[in-house]
Amino acid sequence: MIKYFFLSLLLLGMGCSKKHSAPEAFYKLEDFTHIMDATGALPDKEVARAINFADYSPGVNRLNSKALVFSRLSFYAIEFETETQAKNEALRLNQYYSRNWLFDKVDGEPILEDLVILKFQAQNPKRHTQRKPVGSEKESKAEHTEHKSEH
Numbered sequence: 072m073i074k075y076f077f078l079s080l081l082l083l084g085m086g087c088s089k090k091h092s093a094p095e096a097f098y099k100l101e102d103f104t105h106i107m108d109a110t111g112a113l114p115d116k117e118v119a120r121a122i123n124f125a126d127y128s129p130g131v132n133r134l135n136s137k138a139l140v141f142s143r144l145s146f147y148a149i150e151f152e153t154e155t156q157a158k159n160e161a162l163r164l165n166q167y168y169s170r171n172w173l174f175d176k177v178d179g180e181p182i183l184e185d186l187v188i189l190k191f192q193a194q195n196p197k198r199h200t201q202r203k204p205v206g207s208e209k210e211s212k213a214e215h216t217e218h219k220s221e222h
Contacts, residue, residue: 097171
């Protein structure tokens, strides 16, 4: 009887010891495309052929990854299977990521950094202090003013 009691405690302890992690967030292609369309960034077909997927870690979705142009600056939006893969690749390349997307060729270009930070809430995991976009203060003040005028 005592043997069964200890066996049941052992099984109960093993069943409860599993860690439940939160599911990883990701953008579906439709969501990502909708947000990109709202930014004014355009697909760059010439640069798209130049994406060297061998430069990236495994887990890249080659079909959905895109070369884009914003304010005459080219950059890549590379889709990964998971957020962890995108974050690790952003850390390795010192670039930005948001959910399961890596934004490559963005770091060091303030216009592109502002774009991905404002529209996708992207982060650079190598930076201890995240960059504040130039337009973020103006937009937040405008939103605050709009809310006041509605009341």
